[in-house]
Amino acid sequence: MSTMTEAVRSSATGGGRRPRAPRVRTTTKRAHSTYYWMIWPCVIAFALFHTVPMLVGVFFSFTNYAGYGDWNFVGISNYLNLFRDDRVWNAYGFTFLFAIAATILTNAISLAIAMGLNAKIKARNFFRGVYFVPYVLAMLVIGYVFQYLFTNSLPRLFPDIPLFADNILSNPDWAWLAIVALAVWQGCAFTIIIYLSGLQTIPSELYEAASLDGASSWRQFWAITFPLISAFFTINVVLSLKGYLQVFDPIVALTNGGPGTSTESVTMLIFKGGYAGGEFAYQTANAVIFFIVITVVSLLQFRVLQRREADA
Incomplete structure (x- = not known):
């Protein structure tokens, strides 16, 4: 057994x-x-x-290389000269002015449109496709269309408005507004999609409960909508500001940095000086500084906005 x-x-x-x-x-x-x-x-x-x-x-960037011929080491002289160059300071000033204005307008307009598309309206999917079309089109093609509008159509349609009657692109004080309009028109397409994704994660029961408690639409936005899409807001703001700081194509299509250097961004200055102006090493040093600036700005944005998310 x-x-x-x-x-x-x-x-x-x-x-x-x-x-x-x-x-x-x-x-x-x-x-x-x-x-x-x-x-x-x-x-x-x-x-x-x-x-x-x-x-x-x-x-x-530590040499005097012009893009051709011989070169020698010059140490950090290129970096020191950047801080003494008024043209570089003007380019940075214009770039940050443009980027901040375009970022604010893009996110404000995109969020408003996304909330409208998220509501129960007719042909909602059709309008979603329409609003995404600008993101698919090439920026230079769109830019030349806008250039025609600013130089020909708007002066004929609004001859009594000084801003448009004299061709806004030739005005050194207001030409940057045309670039902002073009950049925002295309940038909203991608930002709307991100906001729509965030809005669709909010349960409708929260709005129903808030309505029963007598909360107004504005109160519902600040108490429910905005806190619950704060992560999507962070993504959009960081990506928008980073992208607009590197603005290049809209400027090439509309003003090419003019009139004069009034709409010359940092990337435009690097391109002009480095590839056509014999300042390859000098503008490479500028590019290194610009890379550090964008990195620091993006990290600061993440830190501030994520802290606000935690507080919310």
Whole structure:
């Protein structure tokens, strides 16, 4: 009897030996190797086309290289000269003025449109597609269309308004408004989609309860809508400001930095001086400074806005 019981136990446990699972380990190793074979080409390509050129640019920022011919090391003189250059300061001033104005307008208009699209209106999906069309179109193509509107159509339609009658693009004090209008018109498309995604995560029961308590629409917005989409607001503000700080295409299409240098952004200055003005090393140093500025601004935005999310 005891012999039969031991035999049954032995057969149930595989003859007293522990079960082996070499196939599971082999499969795991294969999965890991496949994963690395997929990742490494991307890492190498990113390093070759992004990291290495960036490091080469940082290296040349400490030289007097003009983009051709011989060069010598000049230390940090390029960086010191940037702080003494009035044209650089004007470019930074215009860039931040433009970026702040465009960011505020883009987010305010996009949130208003997104709330309208999120409501129960007819042909809601149609209007969502219409509002996203500007994001698909090429900026230069849109820019030349807007240039025609500002130089020909608006002066004919509003001859009594001085801002439009004299061609706003030739006015050094107001030409930046035309660039803001173009950038906001296209930038709203992507921002609306982000806000719509956030608005659709809010339960409708919250608005019903607030309505029963007598809360007005404005009160519902500040007490329910805005706090619950604060994460989406953070994403939109950071992406908008970062993108507008690097503004280039709208300026090329509308004013090319003019009249004079009144609408010359930092990226436009780097392009003009570095590729056409024989200031390759000097403008590369400017690009390094600009990269640091954008990084610091983005990190500060994240810190301030995420702290506000936590408080909300």
